[in-house]
Amino acid sequence: xxxxxxTWRNPWWQNLPSDYKRIVDTYAPVQINGHLALSHPxxxxxxxxxxxxxxxxxxxxxxxxxxxTGPDDDPRxxxxxxxxxxGTAEGLIPIxxxxxxxxxxGAQRVHGFTDGVAVQGSEGDWVGHAxxxxxxxxxxxxxxxxxxxxxxxxxxxxxxxxxxx
Numbered sequence: 001x002x003x004x005x006x007t008w009r010n011p012w013w014q015n016l017p018s019d020y021k022r023i024v025d026t027y028a029p030v031q032i033n034g035h036l037a038l039s040h041p042x043x044x045x046x047x048x049x050x051x052x053x054x055x056x057x058x059x060x061x062x063x064x065x066x067x068x069t070g071p072d073d074d075p076r077x078x079x080x081x082x083x084x085x086x087g088t089a090e091g092l093i094p095i096x097x098x099x100x101x102x103x104x105x106g107a108q109r110v111h112g113f114t115d116g117v118a119v120q121g122s123e124g125d126w127v128g129h130a131x132x133x134x135x136x137x138x139x140x141x142x143x144x145x146x147x148x149x150x151x152x153x154x155x156x157x158x159x160x161x162x163x164x165x
Contacts, residue, residue, distance in 0.1 A: 020133040023134065024038055029164055030162065032137075032141070032160070033141065037098070037099070052095075064120065067124030067126065073127065078126075079092065079128060086105075091107075092106070100122045104117060105117065116128060116129055117146075122151070140153075
């Protein structure tokens with residue numbers, strides 16, 4: 001696999017959290033425990049850059065605000081953004097997805113924490129996690145509800161990594 005540092009040329013890619021880049025560079029493209037998908041910047045079919053661009057374009061056109069019911073589930077509030085943008089260093093960058101419909105975003109700030117994680121769950125509910133991506137991933141893997149309402153998934157035993165053909 002081509003190294004992350006040789007693959008990325010666009011300056012805003014540098015704003016992705018370093019722990020996320022290390023995990024992706026080591027394991028992606030991969031589906032973890034059958035639910036969480038990570039793409040890689042040097043992959044042809046599962047290319048992270050293309051995924052970020054296309055997913056961001058979809059989110060720009062979406063009615064994501066329709067699921068916000070108050071300040072606790074409003075990414076504008078917990079990410080300190082007057083109006084979130086998608087796919088920009090200052091906004092929400094789509095970095096992973098689950099097969100249950102949750103979208104995971106890297107955010108410059110979540111609840112005051114630098115390089116946090118914001119999630120819109122499969123039910124449309126938003127939540128901000130003031131953790132690194134690695135911590136978020138660990139908690140997701142041990143069965144905590146890290147991808148929205150009723151999203152807890154736990155598989156005892158070794159982590160299952162499924163690589164695309």
